[in-house]
Amino acid sequence: MTDQAGGVAIDPAASGADAAAIAAGIDDMYDAFLAADxxxxxxxxxxxxxxxETHLPGPLRTRSELDAYRDARDGSGARPVLARLAAEDKRIDVWDDVGVARYVLVAEPPGGPAQHSRVTDVLRRVGGDWLIVHHHSELLAQ
Structure with a gap:
């Protein structure tokens, strides 16, 4: 069954499988962060x-800019240490080879209060893989 939405044919079964793949990828990404992988x-x-992201020194416009930021952060010993990092309350929509994921990211440092951020990721399917092309995260007031 297909519906028309904004002139784009959507197959709900395919969209559901793609949304599940995107959700699994997001979970794996944060698991990888915790594993320092x-x-x-x-x-x-x-x-x-x-x-x-709220804490970044401005928008980083490429992976190489993100890498430079992380290299400097990690080299100074400032890489966050977390007991838990998890995407909760996910809502994911898929249109052909484009997906949007919205969720609350919960970051819990050992022995400290959890921080919550509102996140939007825009993804593209590239060679069968869902890749984040835009990540926007805003720290919510505690």
Whole structure:
């Protein structure tokens, strides 16, 4: 069965499988962060990913800009140490080879209060893989 939405044919069964794949990729990405597995984390990012987060020094417009930020952060010993990092309350929509994921990211440092961020990821299917092309995260007031 297909519906018409904005002139794009949508197959609900395919969209559901794609949404599940996107959700699994997001979960794997944050599991990779906790495991300090940067290569696995980066497999979920497009080379031209833009990254906008509350704590960043401005928008990072490519993976290489993100890498430079992370290299400096990690080299100074400032990489966050977390007991838990999880995407909750996910809502994912898919249109052909484009997906949008919205969720609350919960970051819990050991022995500290959890921080919650509102996140939007825009993804493209590239070679069968869902890659984040835009990541926007805003820290919510505690």
């Amino acid at each position: 940067r290569a696995r984390f980066d497999r979920h990012l497009h080379a031209e990913v833009t990254t906008w």
